[in-house]
Amino acid sequence: FFPNLKISGLNAQQLNWIPTPEEKAQAERRAKESAIQNAQEAIQRAEAERLAKESALQRAAKLAERLREMGINPEDL
Numbered sequence: 001f002f003p004n005l006k007i008s009g010l011n012a013q014q015l016n017w018i019p020t021p022e023e024k025a026q027a028e029r030r031a032k033e034s035a036i037q038n039a040q041e042a043i044q045r046a047e048a049e050r051l052a053k054e055s056a057l058q059r060a061a062k063l064a065e066r067l068r069e070m071g072i073n074p075e076d077l
């Protein structure tokens with residue numbers, strides 16, 4: 001075994017690294033925090049899309065109302 005062997009900048013000890021329970025817990029915490037943040041961002045995007053669709057529907061309804069006021073049936077278009 002060659003403890004001073006360098007592989008891509010790592011020595012043999014680093015290649016055999018085993019995380020401590022604290023390191024493992026910290027990595028799990030970071031993964032959970034990242035998952036929560038990703039979920040929150042997805043919720044925000046979905047809410048923004050919902051609001052955009054709602055706004056588009058409101059604009060379409062107003063346009064349909066104006067067309068009816070002009071004597072045009074929007075369903076005929």
